[in-house]
Amino acid sequence: MQTTTVSTFPLSTAAPSFKASVAEAAAFPRLVQTVVRNMIEAWPAEVYRESLVEARFLGRKTVFVSDPRLIHDLLVTQAAQLGREEFLTRSLKPALGDGILTSDGERWKAQRRTAAPVFRHDRIREFVPAMTGAAAATRARWDRQGAERGAARGAESAPLDVLAEMMRTTFDIIVATMMSDEVGLDVGAFGRAMNAYLDQTRWKMALTLVGAPAWMPHPGYFRAVSAARYLRGTVAAAVASRRQRGKTGSDLLGLMLQARDPEGGAAMSDESLTDNLLTFIAAGHETTAITLAWTLWLLAEHPEVEARVVAEMRAAAQAGQGPNLEVLTYTRQVLMEVMRLYPAAPLLVRKTLGEISLGGTRIPAGRSVHVPVYALHRHAKLWSEPARFDPDRFGPAQSAARDRYAYMPFGAGPRICIGMGFAITECLAILAELLPAYRFSRNGSGRPDARFSVTLRPHGGVRMVVTPRRLH
Numbered sequence: 001m002q003t004t005t006v007s008t009f010p011l012s013t014a015a016p017s018f019k020a021s022v023a024e025a026a027a028f029p030r031l032v033q034t035v036v037r038n039m040i041e042a043w044p045a046e047v048y049r050e051s052l053v054e055a056r057f058l059g060r061k062t063v064f065v066s067d068p069r070l071i072h073d074l075l076v077t078q079a080a081q082l083g084r085e086e087f088l089t090r091s092l093k094p095a096l097g098d099g100i101l102t103s104d105g106e107r108w109k110a111q112r113r114t115a116a117p118v119f120r121h122d123r124i125r126e127f128v129p130a131m132t133g134a135a136a137a138t139r140a141r142w143d144r145q146g147a148e149r150g151a152a153r154g155a156e157s158a159p160l161d162v163l164a165e166m167m168r169t170t171f172d173i174i175v176a177t178m179m180s181d182e183v184g185l186d187v188g189a190f191g192r193a194m195n196a197y198l199d200q201t202r203w204k205m206a207l208t209l210v211g212a213p214a215w216m217p218h219p220g221y222f223r224a225v226s227a228a229r230y231l232r233g234t235v236a237a238a239v240a241s242r243r244q245r246g247k248t249g250s251d252l253l254g255l256m257l258q259a260r261d262p263e264g265g266a267a268m269s270d271e272s273l274t275d276n277l278l279t280f281i282a283a284g285h286e287t288t289a290i291t292l293a294w295t296l297w298l299l300a301e302h303p304e305v306e307a308r309v310v311a312e313m314r315a316a317a318q319a320g321q322g323p324n325l326e327v328l329t330y331t332r333q334v335l336m337e338v339m340r341l342y343p344a345a346p347l348l349v350r351k352t353l354g355e356i357s358l359g360g361t362r363i364p365a366g367r368s369v370h371v372p373v374y375a376l377h378r379h380a381k382l383w384s385e386p387a388r389f390d391p392d393r394f395g396p397a398q399s400a401a402r403d404r405y406a407y408m409p410f411g412a413g414p415r416i417c418i419g420m421g422f423a424i425t426e427c428l429a430i431l432a433e434l435l436p437a438y439r440f441s442r443n444g445s446g447r448p449d450a451r452f453s454v455t456l457r458p459h460g461g462v463r464m465v466v467t468p469r470r471l472h
Contacts, residue, residue, distance in 0.1 A: 035206040038451040038459075040346065040374055047375040052361055060209070062368045063358075066376050068405035070358045074369065075348075075405075075413030078356045085349040085368055090214060091204035091454065095197045095228040096282060097275030100418060108415075110261050114268055115276060115418060118255045124421050126250070127177045128325065131426050134172035135433035138165065142438065142466060159443040161461040162296050166289040166430070167191070173426060174285050178252040178277060179238055190234060191285075193227040198286060200224045202453040235281075236274045243270065253277060280419060286455050287344035288423050292430060293462040294342040295335060296440045297447065298389050300464065305391060306435075309334055310469075313436050325428040335427055336394040339409035341387075346374035346456040348411055373408050374456065382406045441465040 034042045043064065046053045051067035065071055074082070089102045096102055100111050117123075142160075171191045179185060200220030207216055238253065248254035256273055260266065268276070299306040309331050316327050348371040356363050363369065378386040382403075383393075392398065410417035417423075443465055448458035 035209060036202050038449075039202070039205070040372075040450075040452045040456075043372055043375060047372045048378060049380050052359060060368060062370055063361075063363055064370050064372055064375075065358065066372060066379055067359070068376075068382070068403035071371055071376075071405040071408070071412065073358060074350070074356075074371070075411075075415070079414050081352060081354045081356050082350040082369070083353050085351045087205045087208035088349050088454075090208050091201040092282075094224070095194075095231050096279045097232070097271070099272070099275035099279035101279045101283065102275075110263075110266070111268070111272060111276060112414075112418065113263060114259045114261045114266075115256065118252060118259055119418050119422060121421055123255070124425050127422070128425065128429055130176040130180070131173050131429035132433055134169055134176055135430040137172060138169045138430075139434055139437055143468075146468060158465075159463040160466050162440065162464050162466070163289065163293040163458055163462040166292040166296075167195070167285065169430060170285050170289040170292070170426065173430075174281050176251075178281060178284075179235075180249065180251040185234070185238070190231070193230045194282060194285065196220070197224050197227040197231065198282065198454060205454075231278060232274060235277050236270065239270050239273045239277070252280065283417070284419055284423060284426070288426050290344045290455055290457055291335065291339060291342070291423070291427055293458055295338045295427070295431065296464060297442065297458075297462055298338055298341070299334070299435075300440050300442045301447070302389055305334060305389075309431070310435055313432050316432075317436070325425060325432065328428055328432065330391065331428060331431060332424070333391040333394040335424065336407075336409075337389060337391040340377045340383075340393070340407060341389060342450055342456055343373045343377060343409040344455050345409070345411065345417075346452050347372055348408070371408070374450075374452075376406065376408065379406075437469060439467050439469050441467070 044053055044055045046055075047064045047066050051065075051070060053064040053066070055062055055064065065074055083104050084102065093102050098107060100108060100115060103111065168191070171187065171194075175185065175187055200218070200223070203218040203220060207218060208214075239257075242248065242253060242257060248257045253273070256268060256276065259268065299309065312328055312330050316324065319327075350369045350371075352363055352365050352367045352369060354365045376382070380386065383406075405412055410420040410423075441464060443463040448460060448462050450456050451459045
């Protein structure tokens with residue numbers, strides 16, 4: 001298979017030292033600024049058209065893989081030859097520690113084996129009432145705000161940042177499902193600390209790429225240090241308190257306390273419980289809220305799709321199947337298409353631990369290998385009219401005919417996201433509570449700009465006008 005080689009900038013072939021990398025950054029400030037602003041903009045255009053692309057990126061050779069067969073070979077067949085890439089793990093470990101997302105080798109395997117049963121489908125179903133309850137609280141809050149606006153200004157509707165609203169809703173769900181017994185938890189402070197930490201990760205990634213030391217300050221650095229200390233201290237205290245009380249409970253913390261590695265029967269240490277609970281909170285809170293915000297915007301852009309979704313939800317409610325999210329098949333297709341266009345995790349990064357071969361191309365040990373999920377989902381050879389929003393792409397026949405590795409919003413292979421079922425169920429529960437009650441209209445004509453900062457965020461939020469629906 002032919003490999004496309006491109007060079008974004010004519011950089012040195014020598015291994016980058018810190019001084020050399022800083023000099024390169026000074027010579028090419030536009031590229032560094034692009035990485036901080038939105039790393040996707042620094043990808044070579046060929047990743048949207050070719051199967052395997054080798055590019056120079058701040059002095060490093062990077063291989064981009066955008067072919068489903070090669071991705072399977074990489075992430076499944078040769079998974080043992082891959083490790084985590086430093087620029088991503090260094091941005092997350094200060095807060096998330098060595099949990100499932102950031103660890104490697106036997107530590108990762110043991111944690112994955114231990115946690116997997118906690119996310120079984122039957123376990124997730126038990127959390128649906130808590131998910132629906134949090135969404136109902138959001139609906140009640142909007143009802144009160146609408147009544148207050150109506151009394152004060154004659155029913156005038158003011159735009160809401162639905163991304164912020166969904167962040168609040170998903171965080172309420174995190175608290176209700178993961179740490180429901182922690183009555184002393186300051187939910188607002190915890191959420192602010194998590195957002196403060198995640199907001200500065202793009203700087204950590206960019207500085208790692210240019211070879212800067214981990215201690216180098218950057219915008220948001222000291223606030224992130226304080227946030228990480230608060231997050232880890234709060235969760236560690238919750239773990240210790242629960243263990244001391246001897247009452248595990250039925251939330252995710254309780255289930256994790258009871259979990260045992262099927263190979264040997266070992267329980268997780270308090271440190272591993274802290275690492276993984278923070279990982280689940282960060283991943284579940286951020287990515288689900290982002291997916292919901294994009295969904296509400298795209299439905300507002302496509303009222304015919306929105307009408308089908310609302311009709312499906314109302315039919316389910318009339319049939320007495322409101323809590324049964326399994327019947328919302330078209331709504332699920334909509335979510336799948338939203339995650340194709342805007343995958344919350346737009347990039348998978350690995351480093352080769354030994355030499356591998358992909359499609360006849362030899363890739364040496366120590367090389368960065370990226371699966372650009374955002375580009376894969378918009379690849380010209382894999383999708384017809386890739387920029388078009390079309391939930392029918394995920395009908396049963398179309399999905400069955402598609403290569404499994406052409407669509408990867410939750411990753412793939414042994415490290416596929418353990419919380420995939422939880423996230424989809426959470427999205428369905430929130431939408432089923434809010435969409436039949438409220439109409440979401442665009443505030444302005446332009447779609448929000450998608451920017452990569454660990455997750456694919458709508459830059460500046462998603463401001464929409466939210467008004468009650470008239471029931472007929």
